[in-house]
Amino acid sequence: MKILVLSFYFEPDLCAGSFRCTALIEQLKKHKNVSLEVITTLPNRYASFSAEAPQHEVKDGVEIHRIALPSHKSGMLDQIKAFTAYYRQALKIAKGKDYDLIFATSSRLFTAFLGARIASSKKLPLYLDIRDIFVDTIKDVLSPKITWLAKPVFSLVEAYAFGKAKRINLVSKGFKGYFSSRYPNAEFRWFTNGIDKEFLAVAPLASEVSSASEQVTVLYAGNMGEGQGLHTIIPALAKRLGGKAKFRIIGDGGRKQALQQRLNGLTNVELLPPVSRGELIREYQNADVLFLHLNDYPAFRKVLPSKIFEYAALGKPVWAGVSGYAAQFLEEEVTNSSVFNPGNDEEACCSFEVLELGVKPRTEFINKFSREQIMAEMASDIVSVVKNEA
Numbered sequence: 001m002k003i004l005v006l007s008f009y010f011e012p013d014l015c016a017g018s019f020r021c022t023a024l025i026e027q028l029k030k031h032k033n034v035s036l037e038v039i040t041t042l043p044n045r046y047a048s049f050s051a052e053a054p055q056h057e058v059k060d061g062v063e064i065h066r067i068a069l070p071s072h073k074s075g076m077l078d079q080i081k082a083f084t085a086y087y088r089q090a091l092k093i094a095k096g097k098d099y100d101l102i103f104a105t106s107s108r109l110f111t112a113f114l115g116a117r118i119a120s121s122k123k124l125p126l127y128l129d130i131r132d133i134f135v136d137t138i139k140d141v142l143s144p145k146i147t148w149l150a151k152p153v154f155s156l157v158e159a160y161a162f163g164k165a166k167r168i169n170l171v172s173k174g175f176k177g178y179f180s181s182r183y184p185n186a187e188f189r190w191f192t193n194g195i196d197k198e199f200l201a202v203a204p205l206a207s208e209v210s211s212a213s214e215q216v217t218v219l220y221a222g223n224m225g226e227g228q229g230l231h232t233i234i235p236a237l238a239k240r241l242g243g244k245a246k247f248r249i250i251g252d253g254g255r256k257q258a259l260q261q262r263l264n265g266l267t268n269v270e271l272l273p274p275v276s277r278g279e280l281i282r283e284y285q286n287a288d289v290l291f292l293h294l295n296d297y298p299a300f301r302k303v304l305p306s307k308i309f310e311y312a313a314l315g316k317p318v319w320a321g322v323s324g325y326a327a328q329f330l331e332e333e334v335t336n337s338s339v340f341n342p343g344n345d346e347e348a349c350c351s352f353e354v355l356e357l358g359v360k361p362r363t364e365f366i367n368k369f370s371r372e373q374i375m376a377e378m379a380s381d382i383v384s385v386v387k388n389e390a
Contacts, residue, residue: 001386003028004037004094006104006115008086010064012039012053014274015223016306017131019196021105023371024129025062026067029335034383036062037099040092044069044082047099065093078144085108094118100386105129106161113157116164125166125389127382133178134158135321137299162186166385169378174302174325191378193306194371199313201283203366207315210288210357215268216245218319219287221280222255222307229295229342231259233321236345238266241352247291250275250283284314288357293321296342304329312365317355321348333368336360 009018021040022372028036043053055066067089069082087110102124104115110129123146135154139147162168162183169189170179179188195203224230230249238247246268249259250351255381256271263269284290290311294300301324308330311318318337320330321344330337 001033001101001383002037003101003103003382003386004097004099004118005036005038006090006102006111006118007038007040008083008106008108009112010066012036013043014277015160016193017105017107020129020131020193020371020375023194023196023375024105024378027372027375028382029060030063030376031379031383036282037097038064039087039093040061040064040066042066042068049310063355065090076146079108083108087114090114091118094203098122099124100389101125101127101382103127103129103382107131107134107156109157109161110132112165114163116161122162122369125385126164127385128161128165128168129171130168130175130179131171133175133299133302136178136302137297139299166389167381169381172302172304174304178302189378189381190343191374191381192304192369193309194369194374195309195313195366196283197369198277198308200366200370202285203313204315204359204361206236207361208359210359216288216357216376217248217286218245218291219248219250219283220291220293221250221275221283223255224249224251224259226255227295227300228253228255228293229298230293231255231262232295232343233293233345234259234269235262235266237348238263238269240345240349242266242268243290245352246270248272248283248287250280267371284310284316287316289317289319289352289355290314291319294323294326294342296323301325301340308334309369309371312362312369315359315361317357319348319355333365335362335365345352 007017007021009015011018012024030032053066057064067086069085102110102115102119106112115126135158136152152235167187167189169191171192173190234247248270250272251274260271292307304326312334318334320339321342322339323342327339330339336356338354340347340351
């Protein structure tokens with residue numbers, strides 16, 4: 001049984017898509033008589049962070065192709081150019097090869113479209129892993145003029161990809177209403193994101209009381225794009241909590257410059273470039289409070305950020321400006337988390353006061369959301385598609 005895996009991001013790149021796909025490959029490798037080929041890209045998630053990786057390698061029996069992309073940043077045109085390069089090269093690599101199943105994990109929809117094209121041309125079953133509702137999101141992050149032109153096209157792309165899929169996994173149950181109403185005959189699965197082994201290895205086993213200090217260290221690590229909206233909330237929070245909290249913001253993204261400009265004169269915010277995963281874990285451990293924020297857009301009320309799983313594993317207080325399903329998930333599953341409405345700095349400060357500083361193990365959460373276990377179940381589900389076709 002040979003499976004072609006399509007993922008725009010893969011190890012050693014630093015992002016949720018890379019971590020998810022890498023963990024899935026580890027579980028698929030455990031299945032007997034399963035051969036794997038991965039078509040991905042050279043590390044490109046952040047222009048300010050580079051990691052070396054070969055363009056072609058066979059690693060632990062898995063053949064990996066990493067496609068070089070043109071230089072790009074976070075703009076829509078740059079992303080289109082980058083994906084077009086990936087798309088064309090992926091078709092060339094897959095041409096003439098025999099597979100039993102095409103698997104595609106996709107946030108911006110086009111990797112799903114690529115998977116559908118290859119599956120259709122080879123008359124093979126397609127398994128989609130959908131990490132975002134791209135059609136629903138673009139109206140919130142693009143200008144109305146661009147959305148008016150782009151949304152019908154993206155809707156057709158979505159319909160084509162979903163129409164070709166044998167089975168579709170949705171990472172957030174918040175997506176259910178959107179997709180179920182549009183594709184009532186689709187066969188859906190719900191394998192969420194989870195906690196990677198690197199975070200399980202450092203998960204606390206006992207509670208620790210935080211020692212008193214002049215300032216609480218609040219940490220955010222991740223993308224700084226329009227979706228996160230850090231530029232809309234961090235400056236106001238830094239002003240309100242001057243002398244009480246200092247912010248460490250690690251990462252990069254399309255709105256980092258806007259954030260930098262709005263921090264003029266504030267001394268309790270430090271902007272830092274992306275770091276390796278090992279360094280990131282040390283930053284988490286040194287922080288007092290872990291911060292999360294999504295912009296106040298309707299589409300983001302359906303998502304479940306993968307960062308929640310990392311944060312929760314560390315046992316630190318989680319302070320989150322989210323709404324909808326993410327807010328519900330935090331309130332139900334993550335103890336010592338405090339939620340406020342996105343962009344509302346007054347409410348955020350009130351919710352900050354509710355947090356209990358220190359470390360409190362979240363054993364039940366860890367047992368429930370181990371990435372290894374979730375991906376093991378998903379790997380079995382993927383393999384079962386081929387077996388059912390036989």
